[in-house]
Amino acid sequence: MTPPGAVQFCIRLLRRQLLLAVRRPLEIGNPLLFFAMVVALFPLGLGPTPETLAGFAPGVLWITALLSNLLTSDAVFRSDFEDGSLEQLLLAPQPLFMSVLAYIGAHWLTTGLLLAAVSPVFALMLNLPAQAIVALVASLLIGTALLSLIGGIGAALTVGLKRGGMLISLLILPLYMPVLIFGSAAVQAAVGGFPVGPYLAILGAMLCLAIALAPLAMAAGLRISIDA
Amino acid sequence: MTPPGAVQFCIRLLRRQLLLAVRRPLEIGNPLLFFAMVVALFPLGLGPTPETLAGFAPGVLWITALLSNLLTSDAVFRSDFEDGSLEQLLLAPQPLFMSVLAYIGAHWLTTGLLLAAVSPVFALMLNLPAQAIVALVASLLIGTALLSLIGGIGAALTVGLKRGGMLISLLILPLYMPVLIFGSAAVQAAVGGFPVGPYLAILGAMLCLAIALAPLAMAAGLRISIDA
Amino acid sequence: MPTRDSGVPVLAARSLCLERGGRELFRELSFTICAGQLWQIEGANGAGKTSLLRILCGLSRYGFTGQVERFAPLLYLGHQSALKALLTPRENLAFHVSGEGCYGDEQIESALARVGLYGYEDVASHTLSAGQHRRVNLARLLLSDATLWLLDEPFTAIDKAGVDELQALLASHVAGGGAVVMTSHQALDVSCDVRYLNLGTGLAA
């Protein structure tokens, strides 16, 4: 029986990761809850006047999306490392840089996509003007994919570390910044009535770059980490 | 050789936890870095004018402290559960509710205390008026201890769950809210030149209550979790 | 090790019944373990040996029927090692969470030397090999004062010489008035009597 081709294996891995996610519905709901809670905390911490809130809303929503991505990125390869699956993945005949895309894809589907889908609700809670909601969803869709890819690099580099702690946040938060800036700028532009296209185009260009390069970095990182 | 008394055992556990923390200096530095990064993210997401920043500062600093506490709480008992140490702790002849205090104490020393110690730097970066800094440090000192105790309850309840994941944030975020409210209110009062004492007194009272009750809840939670 | 009286009951189980995932693992299991006895729990994979040990030591409290009475301090070694990867074997023993006595440095060193870890006292535990890792736990047996040892597959990952030494240790503990309840898929070769509790077929004296 010949081993499955790279694409077929990728799909198998994606199904596996999604199945695992479905087995832990709480894990999926969790970024959403985190999102909800932080959005609820902000008015408490900042003082709740509606006008001020609306001004913050783009930034707050984007920062929350970023944090919740950061928190979940650490786990992308962790459990597979701990139970030995990662060793087996590295020994698989299929190219590793394609396999890791399946992990990132599953991560994005269960965090970024969901966040983007529910974000309009929170946007309304924070009094974000309606015309900005499309920009919010679009920028979150592209931006969270980018975040997942960047986070995957950090996760791959740190997964084998006994003494690493949450080193990952130090490694990837700086890399997250451009995404945050363009993402929240897009929403802010929409609030101000300016065109959103350029921001989304830049995010899209960054996403293309990341899709091309991040898998290579992740594959290299995993091969190194397993030997830490 | 007789087993050590409860207090002596507590001290031994505290030393153990601190030693473990020191072995992962990154883990200790991490809440601080997280703090630094989030404080850096806020201006990026919200726009950098100094006047607006100063208005957010109390809330932002407190929310960040809360988040970084939230992120680390999950790990208080996790590694001990995973390597079987928790089983051994439950079998120890010393009273469990005292032992867990050692875990919480170590957690607070390595997160809350440090956060409070470095918070003035970040307060300055966010242009918080100087007169509010004492209030900030004091409220963080008491508040983070409270957060550690509350977080410990959540951690104890969820540590054994295979499918629980980050359920903890759902369980404990609501309990965090009063702490956040009084904590940031204390700082805001100091900014506005109002007395800070009452807020700190309330936080202190909440802390006393938590020290008395949280260990019992944690001990019960751990006994249940180990049997999940 | 204080001398202890043989024949005194240290643990009594009364009509234990356990069902796991719709399968009945054991039923109406009653026995008394006395000082000076070495018990081996037998059974195929999945027979319920680990589950029984966890009930005996008190970690499992729900989901079974029957009573367990414990009359003496016990020491339980499970499948997991309870070692912190970042601590050295010395620190792992000195700061052990099981709340046993406070051991001096020489005590710990000699215990580690006896389990073959001389020279490994101060390396991080995560650099130990599988067998060395388990051996750190065996050092606890040398240090501990507990009368009753509950050991779940203590021979796992231990090499031949180590197994022989461990068997001698078990025999001497039993001879000194202690009691041992253990599981293993290997036949024991010890100098004392072994009582068998077969979870497939029931009790066998």
Added chain:
Amino acid sequence: MPTRDSGVPVLAARSLCLERGGRELFRELSFTICAGQLWQIEGANGAGKTSLLRILCGLSRYGFTGQVERFAPLLYLGHQSALKALLTPRENLAFHVSGEGCYGDEQIESALARVGLYGYEDVASHTLSAGQHRRVNLARLLLSDATLWLLDEPFTAIDKAGVDELQALLASHVAGGGAVVMTSHQALDVSCDVRYLNLGTGLAA
């Protein structure tokens, strides 16, 4: 299982040297593993058996000197089981990350039945006992096509009947032109020749 030629080299190691934590584990180790051979790596705890296997399969890439050439697909089973606790044994095999062939449901069922897990195909893996857990991995041996098996202590936690079956399986794999390199602290009792590689004393044909 396709028939394979005996005697063809499947793996060659040349002058492997490894130092770990200041101790030299092995030096100038050269050997060729051919189809039809069963190798047992021997050595006390901490001798370097696991480290050697990880070098042979290509997981360790830093910190040693020497070359390893691999001429055939291999299957490595380490100390860790690579099973997801939340997936059932069936799903674990169907979605296995090792990138082997896509197995049909009947194939998986019959493999699980052969390792004694009939009736456990669809329970979550974390409810399996230690031995059952390891048996799921052994089912991979039945399914796999790989010529060379690298097995690190495959008998751990397996009961007596299971060990016998596994030994028969190893012998039949070798007879069919496969090759096996394994570590174990138990003496093998198989129908084919066993070659020993003792890390304490060196090679022994």
Added chain:
Amino acid sequence: MWPIFHKFGSPPWLYAIAGAILRWLLPITLLALVTGMVWGLLFTPSENVQGNSYRIIYIHVPAAVVALAGYYVMALAGAVSLIWRMKMADVAMKAAAPVGAALTFVALFTGAIWGKPTWGTWWVWDARITSMLILLFLYLGVVALYEAFDNKEAAGKACAVLSLVGMVNIPIIYKSVDWWYSLHQGASIKFTGETSIHPSMLYPLLLMIAAFYALFTCALLLNMRAELLQREQRTQWVQKLLSKDVVN
């Protein structure tokens, strides 16, 4: 080309060559630093708007410029280490990270000190300053990642991957912050004082920049030598070297 490459792969050769370079570069660096410092602090006119506080420029700007350049040195070494599997490139990269981090910190610190008298605040979220802060985090990330690995060979490779990823990101970060800032705020604070800078202030500045480059090189080489000794402590040439030192 290849023989040289091979030589770079040889620790004793690298150690010796680094020592030889240091022998003359170290005095030159010190001389340049002292000259530039004295020139800048004592022999340049004071500025009419900022008075004497502007003199911190002689540390601030060189530190900032070299800190940025240092990152590219580090990333380049990382690329060499990954592509040609050259272990000595790892050593260079590992040595560059703390030096770069220190320079970045100096730039940030002097900038903050300077900001207080000139802008009345320690900190401003400007593109250049923010990207400098991020640069510090990138450097710290490399240092921390290296320390976290037990297997130092693997650590070198991991840091190489990280610094390459960071290199792709630095221009993006700079551009993004720049754009973000200019979008939200009119240009209230501008650094582009170069055009207006008087030659009498410029020449010492250029000297100081050159001196900082030399300082970076010296620190890098010193660090590399220390790292080489540590890595190769069990080899013959180090043993010989050490015993010679003891005898001397």
